[in-house]
Amino acid sequence: MLDDRVRAVLERLEAEEPRPPGVPVEPTTGRFLFSVVAPQWDCEVLEIGGGRGYSTIWLGAGVRYFGGRVLSLEREESCIADWRRNIADAGLEETAELVEGDALETLPMIDDVFDVVFLDAANKLYEELFQLAREKLEPGALVIADDVVLHADTLAAYSLARQADPTLSSLTVTLDRGLELSVVLAEVAGNLDEPRKGGGPVVKSSSTGSGGTSG
Numbered sequence: 001m002l003d004d005r006v007r008a009v010l011e012r013l014e015a016e017e018p019r020p021p022g023v024p025v026e027p028t029t030g031r032f033l034f035s036v037v038a039p040q041w042d043c044e045v046l047e048i049g050g051g052r053g054y055s056t057i058w059l060g061a062g063v064r065y066f067g068g069r070v071l072s073l074e075r076e077e078s079c080i081a082d083w084r085r086n087i088a089d090a091g092l093e094e095t096a097e098l099v100e101g102d103a104l105e106t107l108p109m110i111d112d113v114f115d116v117v118f119l120d121a122a123n124k125l126y127e128e129l130f131q132l133a134r135e136k137l138e139p140g141a142l143v144i145a146d147d148v149v150l151h152a153d154t155l156a157a158y159s160l161a162r163q164a165d166p167t168l169s170s171l172t173v174t175l176d177r178g179l180e181l182s183v184v185l186a187e188v189a190g191n192l193d194e195p196r197k198g199g200g201p202v203v204k205s206s207s208t209g210s211g212g213t214s215g
Contacts, residue, residue: 149178
Protein backbone atom coordinates (compact mmCIF):
# COMPACT_ATOMS: atom_id res chain seq x y z
CA MET A 1 0.00 0.00 0.00
CA LEU A 2 1.12 3.53 -0.72
CA ASP A 3 1.62 4.80 2.81
CA ASP A 4 3.66 7.86 3.82
CA ARG A 5 6.93 5.91 4.11
CA VAL A 6 6.60 4.45 0.63
CA ARG A 7 5.63 7.79 -0.90
CA ALA A 8 8.55 9.56 0.79
CA VAL A 9 11.13 7.13 -0.60
CA LEU A 10 9.60 7.19 -4.08
CA GLU A 11 9.63 10.98 -4.10
CA ARG A 12 13.25 11.05 -2.91
CA LEU A 13 14.37 8.65 -5.62
CA GLU A 14 12.43 10.53 -8.31
CA ALA A 15 14.22 13.73 -7.30
CA GLU A 16 17.67 12.13 -7.59
CA GLU A 17 19.72 12.30 -10.77
CA PRO A 18 19.57 8.86 -12.44
CA ARG A 19 22.96 7.18 -12.51
CA PRO A 20 23.95 3.90 -14.10
CA PRO A 21 23.96 1.10 -13.36
CA GLY A 22 20.45 0.72 -12.06
CA VAL A 23 18.66 3.60 -13.81
CA PRO A 24 15.08 3.41 -12.50
CA VAL A 25 11.92 3.03 -14.53
CA GLU A 26 9.82 6.11 -15.21
CA PRO A 27 7.26 6.99 -12.50
CA THR A 28 4.37 6.17 -14.83
CA THR A 29 5.85 2.72 -15.41
CA GLY A 30 6.13 2.33 -11.65
CA ARG A 31 2.45 3.18 -11.27
CA PHE A 32 1.63 0.68 -14.01
CA LEU A 33 3.52 -2.08 -12.18
CA PHE A 34 1.66 -1.17 -9.00
CA SER A 35 -1.69 -1.37 -10.78
CA VAL A 36 -0.86 -4.81 -12.21
CA VAL A 37 -0.01 -6.46 -8.89
CA ALA A 38 -2.14 -4.61 -6.33
CA PRO A 39 -5.48 -6.32 -7.14
CA GLN A 40 -4.01 -9.85 -7.03
CA TRP A 41 -4.26 -12.15 -4.02
CA ASP A 42 -0.99 -13.73 -2.84
CA CYS A 43 0.85 -12.30 -5.86
CA GLU A 44 4.35 -13.71 -6.28
CA VAL A 45 6.60 -11.34 -8.23
CA LEU A 46 10.05 -12.02 -9.68
CA GLU A 47 12.03 -8.90 -10.53
CA ILE A 48 15.10 -9.49 -12.68
CA GLY A 49 17.26 -6.40 -12.28
CA GLY A 50 16.30 -4.70 -9.02
CA GLY A 51 18.64 -1.76 -9.42
CA ARG A 52 18.40 0.59 -6.44
CA GLY A 53 14.92 -0.54 -5.57
CA TYR A 54 12.65 2.05 -7.18
CA SER A 55 10.56 -0.44 -9.17
CA THR A 56 10.81 -2.92 -6.29
CA ILE A 57 9.10 -0.40 -4.04
CA TRP A 58 6.21 0.05 -6.48
CA LEU A 59 5.85 -3.73 -6.78
CA GLY A 60 6.21 -4.32 -3.04
CA ALA A 61 3.71 -1.63 -2.14
CA GLY A 62 1.25 -3.25 -4.55
CA VAL A 63 1.54 -6.86 -3.44
CA ARG A 64 1.36 -5.87 0.22
CA TYR A 65 -2.40 -5.29 -0.11
CA PHE A 66 -3.25 -8.99 -0.36
CA GLY A 67 -0.26 -10.80 1.09
CA GLY A 68 2.14 -11.19 -1.85
CA ARG A 69 5.89 -10.77 -2.07
CA VAL A 70 8.65 -9.63 -4.43
CA LEU A 71 11.87 -11.55 -5.08
CA SER A 72 14.39 -9.20 -6.66
CA LEU A 73 17.65 -10.23 -8.36
CA GLU A 74 20.59 -7.83 -8.59
CA ARG A 75 24.34 -8.21 -9.11
CA GLU A 76 25.80 -4.69 -8.89
CA GLU A 77 27.34 -4.04 -5.47
CA SER A 78 26.71 -0.29 -5.73
CA CYS A 79 23.03 -0.97 -6.37
CA ILE A 80 22.66 -3.66 -3.72
CA ALA A 81 23.56 -1.35 -0.82
CA ASP A 82 21.13 1.30 -2.03
CA TRP A 83 18.41 -1.31 -2.68
CA ARG A 84 18.57 -2.54 0.89
CA ARG A 85 18.52 0.98 2.33
CA ASN A 86 15.62 2.13 0.16
CA ILE A 87 13.53 -0.97 0.86
CA ALA A 88 14.14 -0.54 4.60
CA ASP A 89 13.27 3.16 4.46
CA ALA A 90 10.02 2.27 2.68
CA GLY A 91 9.17 -0.32 5.35
CA LEU A 92 9.04 -3.19 2.87
CA GLU A 93 11.61 -5.57 4.36
CA GLU A 94 8.93 -8.19 5.02
CA THR A 95 7.54 -7.92 1.50
CA ALA A 96 10.62 -7.64 -0.75
CA GLU A 97 13.63 -9.97 -0.69
CA LEU A 98 16.94 -9.57 -2.53
CA VAL A 99 19.00 -12.33 -4.14
CA GLU A 100 22.51 -11.07 -4.85
CA GLY A 101 24.54 -12.22 -7.83
CA ASP A 102 24.39 -12.69 -11.58
CA ALA A 103 20.80 -13.58 -12.50
CA LEU A 104 22.06 -16.07 -15.09
CA GLU A 105 23.45 -18.04 -12.16
CA THR A 106 20.97 -17.31 -9.37
CA LEU A 107 17.75 -17.68 -11.37
CA PRO A 108 18.21 -21.41 -12.14
CA MET A 109 18.69 -22.04 -8.42
CA ILE A 110 15.32 -20.56 -7.44
CA ASP A 111 12.74 -23.32 -7.12
CA ASP A 112 9.45 -21.43 -7.09
CA VAL A 113 6.51 -20.34 -9.24
CA PHE A 114 5.66 -16.70 -9.98
CA ASP A 115 2.58 -14.80 -11.09
CA VAL A 116 4.39 -11.75 -12.46
CA VAL A 117 7.92 -11.32 -13.80
CA PHE A 118 9.40 -7.87 -14.34
CA LEU A 119 12.43 -8.02 -16.64
CA ASP A 120 14.61 -4.91 -16.49
CA ALA A 121 18.16 -6.17 -16.85
CA ALA A 122 20.95 -6.06 -19.44
CA ASN A 123 19.09 -5.86 -22.76
CA LYS A 124 21.34 -8.32 -24.56
CA LEU A 125 20.43 -10.99 -22.01
CA TYR A 126 16.63 -10.66 -22.16
CA GLU A 127 16.10 -13.77 -24.26
CA GLU A 128 18.23 -16.00 -22.07
CA LEU A 129 16.72 -14.59 -18.88
CA PHE A 130 13.21 -15.02 -20.23
CA GLN A 131 13.84 -18.68 -21.00
CA LEU A 132 15.16 -19.25 -17.49
CA ALA A 133 12.13 -17.55 -15.95
CA ARG A 134 9.65 -19.27 -18.30
CA GLU A 135 10.09 -22.59 -16.51
CA LYS A 136 8.80 -20.96 -13.31
CA LEU A 137 5.52 -19.73 -14.82
CA GLU A 138 2.10 -21.30 -15.10
CA PRO A 139 -0.84 -20.31 -17.32
CA GLY A 140 -2.12 -16.88 -16.34
CA ALA A 141 1.30 -15.53 -15.37
CA LEU A 142 2.48 -12.25 -16.86
CA VAL A 143 5.98 -11.24 -18.01
CA ILE A 144 6.65 -7.50 -18.31
CA ALA A 145 9.85 -6.54 -20.14
CA ASP A 146 11.02 -2.92 -20.03
CA ASP A 147 12.93 -0.85 -22.63
CA VAL A 148 11.60 -2.67 -25.71
CA VAL A 149 10.86 0.58 -27.60
CA LEU A 150 13.78 2.66 -26.34
CA HIS A 151 16.22 -0.13 -27.20
CA ALA A 152 14.34 -1.63 -30.12
CA ASP A 153 17.62 -2.12 -31.97
CA THR A 154 18.49 -4.76 -29.39
CA LEU A 155 15.07 -5.90 -28.18
CA ALA A 156 12.93 -6.04 -31.34
CA ALA A 157 13.88 -9.69 -31.71
CA TYR A 158 12.78 -10.34 -28.13
CA SER A 159 9.33 -8.83 -28.78
CA LEU A 160 8.92 -10.66 -32.08
CA ALA A 161 9.81 -13.97 -30.47
CA ARG A 162 7.23 -13.47 -27.71
CA GLN A 163 4.52 -12.47 -30.18
CA ALA A 164 5.25 -15.52 -32.34
CA ASP A 165 5.11 -17.94 -29.42
CA PRO A 166 1.79 -19.88 -29.45
CA THR A 167 2.06 -20.51 -25.69
CA LEU A 168 1.88 -16.75 -25.05
CA SER A 169 -0.32 -13.78 -25.80
CA SER A 170 2.07 -10.85 -26.16
CA LEU A 171 1.91 -7.23 -27.23
CA THR A 172 4.09 -4.13 -27.11
CA VAL A 173 2.80 -1.20 -25.05
CA THR A 174 4.38 2.17 -25.87
CA LEU A 175 4.42 3.44 -22.30
CA ASP A 176 7.58 5.39 -21.46
CA ARG A 177 10.52 3.24 -22.70
CA GLY A 178 8.19 0.55 -24.02
CA LEU A 179 6.89 -2.61 -22.34
CA GLU A 180 6.38 -6.07 -23.78
CA LEU A 181 3.48 -7.72 -21.96
CA SER A 182 3.41 -11.51 -22.35
CA VAL A 183 0.64 -13.59 -20.78
CA VAL A 184 1.35 -17.30 -20.38
CA LEU A 185 -1.35 -19.42 -22.04
CA ALA A 186 0.10 -22.90 -21.68
CA GLU A 187 2.70 -24.92 -19.85
CA VAL A 188 6.05 -25.67 -21.45
CA ALA A 189 8.31 -28.68 -21.04
CA GLY A 190 10.63 -28.26 -18.08
CA ASN A 191 8.19 -26.50 -15.75
CA LEU A 192 8.41 -27.38 -12.08
CA ASP A 193 6.84 -30.75 -11.29
CA GLU A 194 5.82 -29.69 -7.80
CA PRO A 195 5.54 -25.88 -7.66
CA ARG A 196 5.72 -24.24 -4.25
CA LYS A 197 4.01 -20.93 -4.85
CA GLY A 198 4.30 -18.60 -1.90
CA GLY A 199 6.68 -20.76 0.10
CA GLY A 200 9.73 -18.62 -0.50
CA PRO A 201 12.60 -19.29 -2.87
CA VAL A 202 14.25 -22.66 -2.51
CA VAL A 203 17.88 -22.20 -3.49
CA LYS A 204 19.61 -25.34 -4.69
CA SER A 205 23.14 -24.07 -4.10
CA SER A 206 24.81 -20.75 -3.34
CA SER A 207 26.49 -18.59 -5.95
CA THR A 208 27.29 -14.91 -6.43
CA GLY A 209 28.57 -14.85 -10.00
CA SER A 210 29.86 -11.73 -11.65
CA GLY A 211 28.63 -10.08 -14.80
CA GLY A 212 25.21 -10.38 -16.39
CA THR A 213 22.42 -8.15 -15.24
CA SER A 214 21.45 -4.94 -13.55
CA GLY A 215 18.18 -3.06 -13.52
